[in-house]
Every structure is written in structure tokens, then in C-alpha cells.
Amino acid sequence: MSTSDQVDAGLGTFERLLSLWVALAIAAGLILGSLIPGVFATLAAMEVASVNLPVAVLIWAMVYPMMVGVDFGALSHIGERPKGLVITLVVNWLIKPFTMAALGVLFFNYVFAGLIPPDDAQAYLAGVILLGAAPCTAMVFVWSNLTRGDATYTLVQVSVNDVVMVFAFAPIVAFLLGVSDITVPWETLILSVVLYVLLPLAAGLLTRRSLVKQGGEAAVDAFKARVAPFSITGLLVTVVLLFGFQGQVILDRPLVILLIAIPLLIQSYGIFFVAYGAAKLWRVPFNVAAPCALIGTSNFFELAVAVAISLFGLGSGAALATVVGVLVEVPVMLSLVAFANRTRGWFPN
Numbered sequence: 001m002s003t004s005d006q007v008d009a010g011l012g013t014f015e016r017l018l019s020l021w022v023a024l025a026i027a028a029g030l031i032l033g034s035l036i037p038g039v040f041a042t043l044a045a046m047e048v049a050s051v052n053l054p055v056a057v058l059i060w061a062m063v064y065p066m067m068v069g070v071d072f073g074a075l076s077h078i079g080e081r082p083k084g085l086v087i088t089l090v091v092n093w094l095i096k097p098f099t100m101a102a103l104g105v106l107f108f109n110y111v112f113a114g115l116i117p118p119d120d121a122q123a124y125l126a127g128v129i130l131l132g133a134a135p136c137t138a139m140v141f142v143w144s145n146l147t148r149g150d151a152t153y154t155l156v157q158v159s160v161n162d163v164v165m166v167f168a169f170a171p172i173v174a175f176l177l178g179v180s181d182i183t184v185p186w187e188t189l190i191l192s193v194v195l196y197v198l199l200p201l202a203a204g205l206l207t208r209r210s211l212v213k214q215g216g217e218a219a220v221d222a223f224k225a226r227v228a229p230f231s232i233t234g235l236l237v238t239v240v241l242l243f244g245f246q247g248q249v250i251l252d253r254p255l256v257i258l259l260i261a262i263p264l265l266i267q268s269y270g271i272f273f274v275a276y277g278a279a280k281l282w283r284v285p286f287n288v289a290a291p292c293a294l295i296g297t298s299n300f301f302e303l304a305v306a307v308a309i310s311l312f313g314l315g316s317g318a319a320l321a322t323v324v325g326v327l328v329e330v331p332v333m334l335s336l337v338a339f340a341n342r343t344r345g346w347f348p349n
Helices: 003-010 018-035 037-044 053-067 072-080 083-111 118-132 140-146 151-177 186-245 247-252 254-281 286-297 301-312 317-342
Strands: none
Touching: 018 037, 018 186, 018 247, 018 317, 037 186, 037 247, 053 140, 053 151, 053 186, 083 118, 083 151, 083 254, 083 286, 118 151, 118 254, 118 301, 118 317, 140 151, 140 186, 140 286, 140 317, 151 286, 151 301, 186 247, 186 317, 247 254, 247 317, 254 286, 254 317, 286 317, 301 317
């Protein structure tokens, strides 16, 4: 049996067909968003510091089962494997924001010049720049889990990334947008880290300690198997909500959505293969290499959307561009998770 076959065998039937379930969730979101817009409007309005609480709860449900698998005793040994952290930091902060800005300029100012009014083009450019400067925090744990990544190392990668984001996000965005008065919604940034990392991490630590006392690692594995369906279910319901929130926009402006999606798609796949290729050349183990490439590929869309709204307004082209980033992310990430699992044999064990 090949390595990729072994990985597939380790996934349940539901997980192996995840792309199909996500496609159905997207369709359900679009349909429900059109049929019962009032319900989705109510859910969309349930926010604190621009963080949507229903989505936060669902992401928490996704992340918590993975946090139970974090071995805190192994954290002290992370420094013995610095390569994954180096790739994550270089790709996320020295490459990704600038390639996203370059692609935005290329497409919105030149390739699509005859299709998009100049003012709209600049607004969309601002939106994709915000996405490029906001690497992912919470959803990385989902993608890491689907590639059987090292949960402990992924936690460290995300934590270091969050610390850098606090100091680097505003200066990079200010430089790329050519303005100096960027207002970072610190409430959104801090609340998101608390909701998506610290709280599930604390809950996972307490749960793991209790389980180890009861039955050792076997009890931990059994618990993770029981709660795993909640993680995937949380992902699917999140997709329904996100597409339900923006369903009318997608149906009303399909061409604009497509045009914005093109540079985002090129950026996502390009960044993944830069990080993944670097990990392969540097002989990083797969369970570190896959999450390290996926962190840079996905985006911290809550932060990007919040900044776009605060800087340019709710109905702005910049806000729309950040929302398109949300819409393309799940299908893109699932395709890359599948690719990573099929190429596991490229890396040392």
C-alpha cells in the first residue's frame, strides 16, 4: 500500500468525501441565504469587535479537538527543529504580503483595466493587500489535522505567527497601501487570538490532563476519535454561514467575484508551493512541512475584513475583496490538503 493510500485509509469515509460535503455546504449557504436572508442578517449582526460570534463558536468547535492532541511536554523540544518555523516566518512576512500586492497591481491595474473602473480597481487592490498581510490563525489547526500534522508544532507555528502579526501587520499594510494612518482594530486581533487559540488551548490542556490520568494516551486517542466529527461538522456549518452571509452579493456580482478571485487563487497556490518546495528541499518532516505551507496559504480573514470595513466602509470594494478571500479559501485549502496527503512520500518520516 502506498503512503497516500495509507493516509486515505486513516481517514474516515466522511473525511475522504469532505470536498463533496463542502460543495453541498456552499450550495446550501447560497440557497438559504436567498430564502431566509433575515435569519442570516441576524446571525451576521451578532458581533463583538468585528468578530462574528456564531462563526467563532463553530471555529472553536473545530479547533478544540485538535488542541487535546497537543503534547505540552514536547514544547521544550521545538527548538531542536527550527526549519519549519523559519519557513513559516520567511514566507508569511517577507514574501506573501509583497507578492499579493504585486499580483493585485498586475491584475487590477493592467490585466483587468478594461473590465473594472479605476476607483474600483484600487479598492479591490487594497482588499487583497489586507488579505496578504494577514496569515491564518484558527483554521490552520483544521488543515493540519487533515494532513495528520504535528499538533504541538503547529501550535508553536501559529503562536509565533500571531506574535509577529501584532507588530508587523500595521506597518506592512501601511507601506503597501501607501498611507500612514492605518488603524488596526486591536480588539479584533486580541479577541480572535483569545477565542481561536488561547481558550481552546486551555480547554484542550485540561481535557488532556484528565484523560491521561484516567487511561494514558489510549484514552486521549479514544476521546479524539469521539469528538472528531464535531470538528468537520463545525467546518461545514461555518461554510454554510459564510456563503449565506454573502449569498446575494455572489449572485448579484458574479463577474466581479471571479475577477477578484483570480489573483487570490494564483497567490494561494503559489505561496503554498513556495513553502512546500522549500520544506522538501530542506528535508523537513511531512508532519511539520504540510502545516508550515498551509499557514501561509490561508488567511486571517476576520482581521482583514475588520480592517477593510474600518478603513474603507462596509460597502467598499476593499471589504468585498476580503470577503471573496473567505469564499475561495475553503475549496483551495481542501485541494491543497489532498495534494499534500498524496505527496507525503516526498518527505522524510
